[in-house]
Amino acid sequence: MAEAAPKQRSPAAPRPVRCIVKLGGAAITNKGELESIDEESLRSACAQLRQAMSDGTAPEKVRGMDWSRRPGDPADPVVDAEGFAGMAGLGLDSNFVVVHGAGSFGHFQASRSGVHKGGLHSTLVKAGFVATRISVTSLNQEIVRALAREGIPSVGMSPFACGWSTQRRNLASANASQIIESLHAGFVPVLHGDAVLDESLDCTILSGDVIIRHLAQLLTPKYVVFLTDVHGVYDRPPTDPNAVLLKEIEVDDNGGWSIVKPALEGNRKGVEISVAAHDTTGGMETKILEAAVIARLGVDVYITKVDTEHSLRALKGDVNTSSDDWLGTVIRAAK
């Protein structure tokens, strides 16, 4: 985290953001198959988000806000304009921000061309930058649509187009004023990991986890939820039958972290190393490091599995670590 504070031009947030949600690439796409959405997980995540947002006055019947044709679908869209015209309000506390990963979108294009390494003088990198953005923005479009079909007033906001940029891969410029204006107007901004310009390398990939960490620092939400394809953070690969789910992790003022629950045998340092080592892509390690920065702000971070009763409770902020019936990892500041 040894990076300069990004330049900002952000009005004060009008009311506290309730939750920043990361829809992990592994949770909402089929990682092994090029540009394939896990429709059922995405639908569940959007429906649970609506439940979490509902303030008790939301109508039971969902009125969808996607009035477009679906790709490949010749039928006219269902437009419920009359229904909306008669509604007093949505009945939703929509003060959420959604950030999603790329999963099986973008990664292929980025790795074929080396966009993350920079160097736009190379025509391959330039072409890969274009191809990567087409891929991740098409996923963004589908996620905005899925949220809108649940009646959530979602608006896509692409970090590259918003002018977010990096300096040696560290966030250098991150204008959040339009995100805040959108929240103020009652919309749910939907951002994503993106190919961006880099002041030193020409270009690189900005991950959704870094975006979340920055927005958490800026907006100080009540809690942050990472939805993924496993129940949380384990002490070794979750496929290992002896893997133990780490249910509560505390982060101290120096950024060090320790496992509070469950009580594990051996020294904690050993556990830390095996946690970090179990994901060779750096995905889970990055997630824990970014989550630790958020937790140090006093914001609880919940990591849990999409499309479960646990994800619904996390999205509602209804997580009690003293009870055993919640499956997931809580990362919070040491008291």
Next chain:
Amino acid sequence: MAEAAPKQRSPAAPRPVRCIVKLGGAAITNKGELESIDEESLRSACAQLRQAMSDGTAPEKVRGMDWSRRPGDPADPVVDAEGFAGMAGLGLDSNFVVVHGAGSFGHFQASRSGVHKGGLHSTLVKAGFVATRISVTSLNQEIVRALAREGIPSVGMSPFACGWSTQRRNLASANASQIIESLHAGFVPVLHGDAVLDESLDCTILSGDVIIRHLAQLLTPKYVVFLTDVHGVYDRPPTDPNAVLLKEIEVDDNGGWSIVKPALEGNRKGVEISVAAHDTTGGMETKILEAAVIARLGVDVYITKVDTEHSLRALKGDVNTSSDDWLGTVIRAAK
């Protein structure tokens, strides 16, 4: 044009922009059919843009930059990464900006909900705002793809997400710094008419023509091209067999305009009224008014028909009004 200058935070453009191109909604979509792209016109416009950008060193074989699956297409994308790796450069003078209209995208959603009239306290307007943005951004995605398939390094930039906003429908904030950074990095920004926030009305529709006028004022391109579905501006509806194509219009310092070519019978005022009156949607009148503002900057504006030899000449900037073999309307400042 009695509006305050929008707030700007824009670095100086690194080199003169060659051309700002408007892909008119009527030119690239089938206006009568909901969310239907005129694939042949769009393909032609993109291929002609590539020809116009070619600096003589571009390879004959086009290497596409869309490495994504097409919606509804199960086949893997064609990825020519090896071909790009061996290229010294694209051979394209890509210093262009593309702005497109909505055509049969967005209009239906906006008119059903009244987004242009504002009032986000109405759930119908809020839902319509979301629906309109889904529609226009899905068209943007398809246009970025079509340009990328021609090997043009296109990047989509949505005005709402970029923070463009209005005050009583007049442009109030229009940050072009990321557009300029993108041009500097060798990309072709692709913007579009969009639903945006409005300081007085909550929200409204920002048209592509207004975006073009603002970018022309800011970037002072060598020329501006409007591609549409007719040969140019006529003195009455083009469907009228007696309609005359106005080939050259001069704009004076006061913003008044007069028809230089052809020499028409009757007084010019009469012609002005009939031109303005022939399009009840205000589309052509708005276009002429915005074009007149651009022409007063000393920037020639060419209005011509997509997918013709005339559109190719316009995109190349190769228009000679003293010869009769070019069909279109030139709007320029009076000398």
